[in-house]
Amino acid sequence: MPDLSTLRALAALCVEAGRVILDVYEKEAIEVRSKEDRSPVTEADEAAEAVLITGLAVLYPGISIIAEEASSRDGVPGDCPPRFLLVDPLDGTREFIARNGEFTVNVGLVEDGRAVAGCVHAPALGATWIGAKGLGAFVARAALRETPTADAWTPIATRIGGETLCAVASRSHSNTETEDFLSTLAIGHRRSAGSSLKFCLVAEGEADVYPRFGPTMEWDTAAGHAVLSAAGGSVMTPEGGAFLYGKVDKGFRNGGFVAWGREAG
Ligand SMILES: Nc1ncnc2c1ncn2[C@@H]1O[C@H](COP(=O)(O)O)[C@@H](OP(=O)(O)O)[C@H]1O
Ligand SMILES: [Mg+2]
Numbered sequence: 001m002p003d004l005s006t007l008r009a010l011a012a013l014c015v016e017a018g019r020v021i022l023d024v025y026e027k028e029a030i031e032v033r034s035k036e037d038r039s040p041v042t043e044a045d046e047a048a049e050a051v052l053i054t055g056l057a058v059l060y061p062g063i064s065i066i067a068e069e070a071s072s073r074d075g076v077p078g079d080c081p082p083r084f085l086l087v088d089p090l091d092g093t094r095e096f097i098a099r100n101g102e103f104t105v106n107v108g109l110v111e112d113g114r115a116v117a118g119c120v121h122a123p124a125l126g127a128t129w130i131g132a133k134g135l136g137a138f139v140a141r142a143a144l145r146e147t148p149t150a151d152a153w154t155p156i157a158t159r160i161g162g163e164t165l166c167a168v169a170s171r172s173h174s175n176t177e178t179e180d181f182l183s184t185l186a187i188g189h190r191r192s193a194g195s196s197l198k199f200c201l202v203a204e205g206e207a208d209v210y211p212r213f214g215p216t217m218e219w220d221t222a223a224g225h226a227v228l229s230a231a232g233g234s235v236m237t238p239e240g241g242a243f244l245y246g247k248v249d250k251g252f253r254n255g256g257f258v259a260w261g262r263e264a265g
Pocket of ligand 1: 196
């Protein structure tokens with residue numbers, strides 16, 4: 001289990017990766033390639049992942065890392081230990097290309113199938129969220145490219161939904177299952193957001209529920225999941241079971257989930 005100083009050091013590393021991303025974001029033209037699965041990738045994804053892999057080897061020596069770009073290059077590993085890190089260096093590549101600022105750097109720590117600690121950093125928003133089981137969740141807002149100081153961190157917590165709920169859903173990916181699910185709830189307000197920022201909106205008490213029935217990979221969700229759980233929320237399978245990590249047999253692919261501002265059960 002990490003302590004607060006390790007978590008802050010993890011945030012500093014994510015901000016460092018974010019600087020590399022902003023270097024590309026601020027260029028006049030962003031070069032975009034298509035990966036084998038036809039999803040977009042840019043030079044920022046690869047450069048940021050290299051920064052994270054180097055830094056994580058120092059912060060978490062000896063801990064296996066499963067990262068998006070390495071996995072799309074070399075394939076996902078055929079097994080994984082009980083404790084490992086999931087890295088998505090640039091979640092929301094479509095938002096990055098659209099230049100709407102809603103992309104994030106994500107590092108999540110998994111122990112025995114559970115997302116227990118994580119950091120989500122939004123380089124173009126200057127916002128960083130951290131959280132860990134037993135430590136709580138925190139946000140820091142700083143100038144772009146600046147590492148948050150130790151006193152910049154404010155505790156965050158989910159809210160108890162009122163009569164109607166605020167739902168948050170993907171800006172780029174939705175489907176009829178998501179709409180069908182939302183139609184079963186008393187939704188008073190809807191928001192869209194790209195990437196793992198949706199977990200952070202629920203973690204900060206700005207939304208109550210984030211349903212996702214479209215495909216995601218484990219590295220897309222572990223960091224945001226850890227922050228949300230530490231803030232008092234939960235992520236469940238659509239059937240109400242625990243949403244787990246290390247799904248080697250599924251190639252680290254997630255099924256659908258519903259993220260809530262309240263605890264499981
Ligand atoms: N068909 C698909 N298969 C697997 N993952 C998908 C997918 N379509 C979208 N995603 C995942 O959804 C993420 C974007 O989420 P959102 O729509 O909430 O912003 C993408 O992250 P990347 O941008 O890191 O590739 C990608 O991993
Ligand atoms: Mg992603």
